[in-house]
Amino acid sequence: DAGVTQSPTHLIKTRGQQVTLRCSPKSGHDTVSWYQQALGQGPQFIFQYYEEEERQRGNFPDRFSGHQFPNYSSELNVNALLLGDSALYLCASSFMGLAVYNEQFFGPGTRLTVL
Amino acid sequence: AQSVSQHNHHVILSEAASLELGCNYSYGGTVNLFWYVQYPGQHLQLLLKYFSGDPLVKGIKGFEAEFIKSKFSFNLRKPSVQWSDTAEYFCAVTAGNYGGATNKLIFGTGTLLAVQP
Numbered sequence: 110d111a112g113v114t115q116s117p118t119h120l121i122k123t124r125g126q127q128v129t130l131r132c133s134p135k136s137g138h139d140t141v142s143w144y145q146q147a148l149g150q151g152p153q154f155i156f157q158y159y160e161e162e163e164r165q166r167g168n169f170p171d172r173f174s175g176h177q178f179p180n181y182s183s184e185l186n187v188n189a190l191l192l193g194d195s196a197l198y199l200c201a202s203s204f205m206g207l208a209v210y211n212e213q214f215f216g217p218g219t220r221l222t223v224l
Numbered sequence: 225a226q227s228v229s230q231h232n233h234h235v236i237l238s239e240a241a242s243l244e245l246g247c248n249y250s251y252g253g254t255v256n257l258f259w260y261v262q263y264p265g266q267h268l269q270l271l272l273k274y275f276s277g278d279p280l281v282k283g284i285k286g287f288e289a290e291f292i293k294s295k296f297s298f299n300l301r302k303p304s305v306q307w308s309d310t311a312e313y314f315c316a317v318t319a320g321n322y323g324g325a326t327n328k329l330i331f332g333t334g335t336l337l338a339v340q341p
């Protein structure tokens with residue numbers, strides 16, 4: 110059973126460019142959350158997608174947008190890249206069931222460097 | 225706004241030493257608490273979690289954590305560390321207003337633990 114997969118592994122962009130990161134959730138999961146982890150920091154919540162809609166959003170500008178597809182995979186798009194967007198971008202998947210909590214499983218991340 | 229503080233940024237221990245990593249959160253309502261671990265070159269993975277009930281929770285690999293509501297703390301402990309425990313440890317919290325299900329995780333800045341053989 111494949112876990113959460115993300116692509117690409119590494120990416121280098123220049124300021125002002127746009128980037129798309131991809132995530133495939135763990136089998137059986139229907140919810141995808143994205144996090145940004147800057148160097149020396151803990152992951153910060155960007156947004157969460159369920160049923161192809163953004164369900165929750167963290168404190169990130171509109172330059173950060175996302176999408177979820179019918180097969181539950183997801184994309185994170187960042188427009189007008191800034192140097193400060195350099196970070197590890199983590200995807201986490203889970204199942205939106207009726208339990209009190211459904212564990213979020215994390216992928217390996219995409220390392221984005223903005224020059 | 226919710227926040228999580230981890231006061232130990234870098235901890236170095238010898239094998240067999242006892243471990244305690246501090247975690248404090250700020251949120252007045254119902255919270256769910258977690259410790260995640262990231263071993264070198266691996267994904268973030270859940271170490272243990274607290275939702276309700278016994279405030280002393282046990283996780284994988286001999287780790288445990290105690291929820292002290294009055295102190296807004298959720299410290300991680302292990303009586304005897306091993307070299308294989310070398311990793312980065314993150315404390316995290318979710319608010320209970322979505323019923324806990326897949327709510328956003330608020331992470332601390334992490335503690336790098338290095339265990340010397």
